[in-house]
Amino acid sequence: MANCEVCHSPASQKCAGCHNVFYCNKEHQKEHWKSHKKQCRPFEMQNDGEIGRHFVATKDIKEGDIIFVEKPMVVGPLQLTLPTCMGCGNYINSKSVTQCSKCGWPLCCKECENNPAHIPECYYTIKRGKKVSVSNFEVHHPIYRCVTVLRCLYQKYFAPDVWKKIVKLESHCKTRENTEGYKEDKIYVADFILNFFQVEELFTKDEILKVCGVIMVNCHEIPLSTPSQNGLFNLTSIFEHNCRSNAYKTFSPNGSVKLIAGTPINKGEHISICYTEPLQTTLYRQKHLADSKFFSCLCKRCQDVTEFGTNLTALKCQNRNCDGVVLPKSFQSPCSHWSCNICGNQVSTEYATDVTKRVGNELVVMDKGSVDDCKTFLKYYEKLLSLNHAYMIDVKLALAQLIGDGSQTLQSLPVDDLLYKQQLCKELIDVIKVIAPAEKRVVGILLVEIYAAKTELQRRKPTNGGNFKKSENPIETILECMTILRRAIACLQHEPDLLFEGKLCQQARKDLEKLEICSKTIFENPSNFA
Numbered sequence: 001m002a003n004c005e006v007c008h009s010p011a012s013q014k015c016a017g018c019h020n021v022f023y024c025n026k027e028h029q030k031e032h033w034k035s036h037k038k039q040c041r042p043f044e045m046q047n048d049g050e051i052g053r054h055f056v057a058t059k060d061i062k063e064g065d066i067i068f069v070e071k072p073m074v075v076g077p078l079q080l081t082l083p084t085c086m087g088c089g090n091y092i093n094s095k096s097v098t099q100c101s102k103c104g105w106p107l108c109c110k111e112c113e114n115n116p117a118h119i120p121e122c123y124y125t126i127k128r129g130k131k132v133s134v135s136n137f138e139v140h141h142p143i144y145r146c147v148t149v150l151r152c153l154y155q156k157y158f159a160p161d162v163w164k165k166i167v168k169l170e171s172h173c174k175t176r177e178n179t180e181g182y183k184e185d186k187i188y189v190a191d192f193i194l195n196f197f198q199v200e201e202l203f204t205k206d207e208i209l210k211v212c213g214v215i216m217v218n219c220h221e222i223p224l225s226t227p228s229q230n231g232l233f234n235l236t237s238i239f240e241h242n243c244r245s246n247a248y249k250t251f252s253p254n255g256s257v258k259l260i261a262g263t264p265i266n267k268g269e270h271i272s273i274c275y276t277e278p279l280q281t282t283l284y285r286q287k288h289l290a291d292s293k294f295f296s297c298l299c300k301r302c303q304d305v306t307e308f309g310t311n312l313t314a315l316k317c318q319n320r321n322c323d324g325v326v327l328p329k330s331f332q333s334p335c336s337h338w339s340c341n342i343c344g345n346q347v348s349t350e351y352a353t354d355v356t357k358r359v360g361n362e363l364v365v366m367d368k369g370s371v372d373d374c375k376t377f378l379k380y381y382e383k384l385l386s387l388n389h390a391y392m393i394d395v396k397l398a399l400a401q402l403i404g405d406g407s408q409t410l411q412s413l414p415v416d417d418l419l420y421k422q423q424l425c426k427e428l429i430d431v432i433k434v435i436a437p438a439e440k441r442v443v444g445i446l447l448v449e450i451y452a453a454k455t456e457l458q459r460r461k462p463t464n465g466g467n468f469k470k471s472e473n474p475i476e477t478i479l480e481c482m483t484i485l486r487r488a489i490a491c492l493q494h495e496p497d498l499l500f501e502g503k504l505c506q507q508a509r510k511d512l513e514k515l516e517i518c519s520k521t522i523f524e525n526p527s528n529f530a
């Protein structure tokens, strides 16, 4: 039996929000809510030698539930960027630029001068006694490298509580010491800040380098401006990585991050997000995590070379008449060769990684806006890559959205293309559900594509005066479309309206409303419809 948070007497009623605190009666729960609501979250922090701090669910969480929402501690431009507005973070150019009247930093409009995000660099520039001047908007401007760092450093004197949280975050400074990035940070960020702003007596070089590491390891891209900005969050930074995560992030228009359960999460389960591209090969994900977050991922997906049977990283066996796929024994321990799961044929690891890199490079330069190029890629590389190789998935994703978009509208497509589009979307959803069930954005988009193709196919069916064959019955299609739209809305419901996915969700809601009215009319009076 636990104790009441208010009077400490034995208590059995737990808070439904977090399952972490208990009360002896409703009145005490109400009384405590004012102070508890800031801490009421369905997870608790734990610490282990391997992952460091991480969060574990304190109650069962349903798929689609908002786990928590938080505002960033610091927001700022990405390290390498063309000049952006110091207020809203959007790109500026020589025509749209104006300067802060106090410090000279570029802004897109006068209102942005008063954006609180801009205070730190404005403060240190005024202190320096000479305005900043940015005049070339076509190249990455080196001065931007220091902005987000400076905004963090500012907290040391003006928001010490936030500063304490920032320096507690993982920076991997020791591991970074020998990297090119660290050497560049030393010159272009630490030395630059100390000399340019003359703040030697306020900050040490090590402090600045620690902040550089914290930003690299913990920041999340906030996609609400063009380009995205970096955001440093207090709790979101603590969530561990998993290549098959059970949670995902979206952002509110005010810049807050929302963490959503992408799958049901059981009490006691670690809550994870994916720090990398979940639809990429294990080779890519592991390199990306090692280079930017400084750890080797040992999640279930990384330990299973078949990636739950999808063979997302596998090559196709080149032995004639063999349908097997070629994979290493493990992605963790170095091995000299990859072998076929059916005939045992071996290729060297060097060959396998070279082929993967080579095709990856071709994909980078390929025009993924061309249906023909995508089809040619798939036809050519199906001989070399497994059916669900990450590169095939990448091109199929582009193709599924391209067919019927652009010069050839859905209305002008042959039936076969519409069926192919639907088929592609369904196959992709099946793979994503296995490999990355929290990738709701992509699944939501694909569901809307299926709905669009299905509607067009139905439109072409002869109505035959209402005497439908079973397979042509529009009522069945309407109900099916409503189910698809509801699934799409469930996937996209948390996306902000200003992003493509949010707009798609709005449209899906409108279409669903129309279909609901239509189906109601048909059910109420089927004879009218015929």
Ligand SMILES: C[S@@+](CC[C@H](N)C(=O)[O-])C[C@H]1O[C@@H](n2cnc3c(N)ncnc32)[C@H](O)[C@@H]1O
Binding pocket: 050, 051, 052, 053, 054, 168, 169, 170, 172, 217, 218, 237, 238, 239, 240, 241, 242, 293, 294, 295, 296, 297, 298, 299
């Ligand atoms: C954003 S921080 C997460 C919070 C961090 N654990 C802490 O204690 O501050 C990212 C770092 O956590 C560790 N980490 C996160 N997920 C991990 C995982 N799946 N395996 C190993 N380390 C992980 C790595 O050190 C990584 O660089």
